[in-house]
Amino acid sequence: MTQDGRRLRGLRSREAILEQAVALASVEGLDGLSLGRLAAATGTSKSGFFAHWRDKEQLQLDAVEWAARQWTEHVVVPTLRAPAGVRRVFALHEARLRFYEDGVLPGGCFFFTVQAEFDDRPGAVRDRVARAMGEWLGFVRHQVEQAVALGELAGDVDPAQLAYEIDALGEMAVVHSRLHGGELSLLHARRAVLQRLRALCPDPALLPED
Template sequence: MTQDGRRLRGQRSRETILAQAVSLASVEGLDGLSLGRLAAEIGISKSGFFAHWRDKQELQLEAVDWAVRQWREHIVVPALRAPAGVRRLFALHEARLRFYAERVLPGGCFFLAVQAEFDDHPGAVRTRVVQALHDWEAFIRSLVEEAVALGELDRGVDPAQLAYEIEALGKAAVPHSRLLDEQLAFTHARRTVLQRLRGLCADPSLLPED
């Protein structure tokens, strides 16, 4: 029982650190993570980090994995509750915009911060970020393909192209909402994807009008 209790406390400590690391990285990037500051914010000693990770890179790699898990819980899982097809595709976009609008992360988007940071920096962290981004775009594309197979989107739709457009509009909403008009940024990002999908949809009534 004592050993199990220690293991549980260790797991909780690990998760607390990762959640805080992702939060800070959304503002400062992964390279900008200071172990000292992270330790101070959580209230543990720096030596406490080395009970979980051998070095900063190991922490960075697990932070990417944690961000993927957070993204799945807040965006992918809620979207999958919508009916398969075009409604699920649009629900995914709406869930993403809601994640940003609710300021789950202080910097808006972990992945937007780190992809700009690591796009020209080869190494293990870049590889992990690339895989996460690849999996995300592949998931959007799979929903487009599903909607086409169900006959809800035109068969001439290029799934990779449409997935790219949806991803680009979701991503653009982050800096626009923080630097310009927040409400307008989310409204435009939502409306543009909605209009695009309605224009390609065999039955536009499946989607909201606005």
């Protein structure tokens, strides 16, 4: 029992540190993570960090994993409740915008920050960030492919192109909402994707009008 309790406390401590690491990295990037600052923010001793991570790179890699899990829980999973097809494609975009609007992370988006930080820096962290971003874009593309297969998007739609456009508008919402005021920027990002989907949908009534 004592060993199990110790393991559980260790797991909770690790998760608390990763949650704080992802929040800080959304503002300052992964290189901005300081063991001292994380220790102070989570009430963990510096020596406690070395029980979980052998070096800073492993902490960064685990932070990427945690951020991907957080994104799945907040954005991907709720979307799956929508019917497959064009409604799910739009629900995915709305879930993403809701993630930003709810202020889940102080910097808006972990992946937007760290992909700009590591895009020109070869190594394990860049590879893991690239894989996470590729998986996300692949998920969006798959939803578009399903909508085309169901006849809810025009047959000549290029799923990869449309997925890229949807993702780009989501990323732009992050930048503009931080610099120019969140509500209007998120509204524009929502409306842009909605209008694009309605124009490509044989039955626009499946989607909201505005």
